[in-house]
Amino acid sequence: MAVEGGMKCVKFLLYILVLAFLACAVGLIVVGVAVHFTLNQTIPIGSTAGSVVPVVIIVLGTFLFLVAFLGCCATCKENYCLMTTFAIFLSLIILVEVAAAIAGYVFRDKVKSEFEKGFRDEMKEYEKNNNTARFLDELQKDFKCCGATNYTDWEQVPQMPKNRVPDSCCVNSTEGCGIGFKPSDINQRGCVEEIGNWLKHKALVLAGVALGVTFVEILGVVFACCLMKSIRSGYEVM
Incomplete structure (x- = not known):
């Protein structure tokens, strides 16, 4: 049974959001590749930050793409089970993003110390390599x-x-x-401070974009829950 009334508007908005998620997912994958390339050019080889950060971004982008594709199918077919799965996975992505943001803030000093250690190790190889x-x-x-x-x-x-x-x-x-x-x-000035300041500026831009994406994802969960309720009500009427 197709949704009616105001739920048609919700379905349309959710469909737009799902398309936006697909675009964001592709964007995250591209950003992950770009971050990997950029960090390899600015952070000493072997640094934890240089190897983990882009991988996390790429994995998150890939997972978001799959979830967005699932949401697209659920919205088009108005399938309750698919919509429920979509809402759960999207909620998990939001939790992961929040956890990653908190972890990044908590371990920021450790990342800096590892970066400095890696830089000093590279300095020792200057005359050899x-x-x-x-x-x-x-x-x-x-x-x-x-x-x-x-x-x-x-x-x-x-x-x-x-x-x-x-x-x-x-x-x-x-x-x-x-x-x-x-x-x-x-x-x-030392390179650790200069490069750190440059990365902080880039991180603030990335954080702003991530905050906007997270807000849109929350809207997606809300709309999905509304649509789930409407679909279920339709089944009960039938």
């Missing part, structure tokens, strides 16, 4: 930083000659500028 050297040089040039906390961190690298830092640390980076340098000619 050309790929690592290029990686760190690009970071220090792009973010105008030097070392983990500041340029003195390079003094702790055993293979680095005394009174020398990578040329990428220089305010005006030229070949040999890091040899016998003057502190005033070196970028004073």
